[in-house]
Amino acid sequence: MVTLLIVIYVVFISLGLPDSLFGVAWPVVHNEFMIDESFASLYSIITGVCTGGISLIAGTLIRKFGTPKVTLVSVILTACGLLGISFSPNIVVMMICTVIMGYGAGAIDTALNNYISLHYEARHMNWLHCFWGVGVTVSPLIMSIFLNGETGSWRGGYRVIAIIQFCIAFLVLLSLKKWTKHDKKVTSTPEVETNKSKNGFLTIFKIKGVITSILSQGLYCSMEFLIGTWGASFLVNTHSITPDIAAKWVSLYFGGIMLGRLISGFISLKANDNTLVRGGIVTALIGIIILALPIGTVSCCGLLLIGVGFGPIFPSILHSVPDKFGKEYSADITGFHMGGAYCIGFGVQLAFGYIATATTFKITPFVLLGLIIMLLIVHEVTLKLVKKRKKDENGINS
Numbered sequence: 001m002v003t004l005l006i007v008i009y010v011v012f013i014s015l016g017l018p019d020s021l022f023g024v025a026w027p028v029v030h031n032e033f034m035i036d037e038s039f040a041s042l043y044s045i046i047t048g049v050c051t052g053g054i055s056l057i058a059g060t061l062i063r064k065f066g067t068p069k070v071t072l073v074s075v076i077l078t079a080c081g082l083l084g085i086s087f088s089p090n091i092v093v094m095m096i097c098t099v100i101m102g103y104g105a106g107a108i109d110t111a112l113n114n115y116i117s118l119h120y121e122a123r124h125m126n127w128l129h130c131f132w133g134v135g136v137t138v139s140p141l142i143m144s145i146f147l148n149g150e151t152g153s154w155r156g157g158y159r160v161i162a163i164i165q166f167c168i169a170f171l172v173l174l175s176l177k178k179w180t181k182h183d184k185k186v187t188s189t190p191e192v193e194t195n196k197s198k199n200g201f202l203t204i205f206k207i208k209g210v211i212t213s214i215l216s217q218g219l220y221c222s223m224e225f226l227i228g229t230w231g232a233s234f235l236v237n238t239h240s241i242t243p244d245i246a247a248k249w250v251s252l253y254f255g256g257i258m259l260g261r262l263i264s265g266f267i268s269l270k271a272n273d274n275t276l277v278r279g280g281i282v283t284a285l286i287g288i289i290i291l292a293l294p295i296g297t298v299s300c301c302g303l304l305l306i307g308v309g310f311g312p313i314f315p316s317i318l319h320s321v322p323d324k325f326g327k328e329y330s331a332d333i334t335g336f337h338m339g340g341a342y343c344i345g346f347g348v349q350l351a352f353g354y355i356a357t358a359t360t361f362k363i364t365p366f367v368l369l370g371l372i373i374m375l376l377i378v379h380e381v382t383l384k385l386v387k388k389r390k391k392d393e394n395g396i397n398s
Contacts, residue, residue: 007175007179011075011168017165019135020137020250023232024143024232026233027246033090033091036357037233038353039091041352045350050099050102050105053106058334058335059334067112067114071172071179074105075104077107078165081099082097082162085097110335118322122315125319126264126312127261127262127265129314132261133254133260133262137254142157147244208385208389212378213324216375216378219344219375219378220314226348226371227253227368230352234361239300249303253304256305257307260307260308260312264316273323281376284305285373286305288365292369306368321337325386348371
């Protein structure tokens with residue numbers, strides 16, 4: 001079990017590696033392909049649709065093929081997508097490769113998050129997502145090495161990350177037997193498929209708190225995607241710094257997420273998921289306020305605090321799914337959280353991209369401020385709905 005956990009930790013790095021590449025490379029990519037900077041929103045929405053779409057059916061895939069096979073194929077698809085992007089002669093080919101990468105990312109995200117929420121404590125969920133933070137922190141640094149030159153070779157950055165992904169896929173392949181041994185508890189539930197066939201997915205959405213919980217995940221992802229995709233552009237346009245320096249600032253933000261999840265893993269020994277989410281929201285709120293202050297590049301330090309605050313929010317919401325809504329549909333509800341979050345997140349990011357490029361990127365911290373206040377409200381509404389539902393169920397059972 002310990003060996004398997006180590007493998008899962010490494011796989012979580014692969015989850016993060018592609019997530020921060022596009023945003024830091026885009027200031028160079030759009031110039032090379034001679035397209036408008038705002039096109040990044042449309043490009044990113046394709047990733048969101050593919051990732052979110054596969055997440056919606058991930059519960060069925062997990063039960064049919066098992067977590068290990070879904071994980072292996074997903075990592076390979078992601079690696080192939082990254083490699084294809086690095087050789088893309090134009091934006092059309094790049095978008096096709098992004099579709100492949102998106103399918104891989106969505107399936108592995110749901111498979112691993114559901115597996116961890118069922119079999120491991122909250123501290124492992126936070127620490128595993130901390131390793132996702134390792135991936136998203138390292139990849140901008142790798143990309144900055146290739147951007148720090150006269151040619152701005154963003155392609156080299158994508159190729160290095162693709163090679164790392166293939167190596168991680170090989171590690172998963174070697175550990176398939178260990179995964180299969182522990183995956184039976186997740187896959188041996190055919191009655192769930194029968195219930196779904198009779199009642200449809202509407203049964204899941206009728207559970208009180210599911211929709212608002214998905215919305216809260218979507219609001220969080222809206223902020224994470226917004227900074228990940230447009231953070232570098234915001235810094236370049238607002239503070240007039242070079243793309244390679246902007247990439248390092250964005251890396252600091254992702255490093256903050258990694259640090260936040262590391263700390264949250266220890267805090268979770270004493271605090272529950274809901275407390276971690278609330279603490280993360282307050283911390284990120286302070287960071288956003290600092291980012292909005294008119295104090296020059298010093299305000300960029302707010303990115304670190306935003307990252308630290310963001311750290312526990314995503315994993316804590318996911319880890320609480322079985323506790324809030326039961327284990328029977330946990331894989332499906334986790335998939336809906338992932339799919340809904342991507343759809344909402346990329347939708348907000350798409351709208352922001354067009355608005356910011358048409359007006360000014362100075363609106364970035366104020367948009368973030370509005371989103372995080374909405375997140376706090378929706379999260380608290382979810383807790384009230386779940387509490388009321390459990391109270392009603394206990395009353396019926398008694």
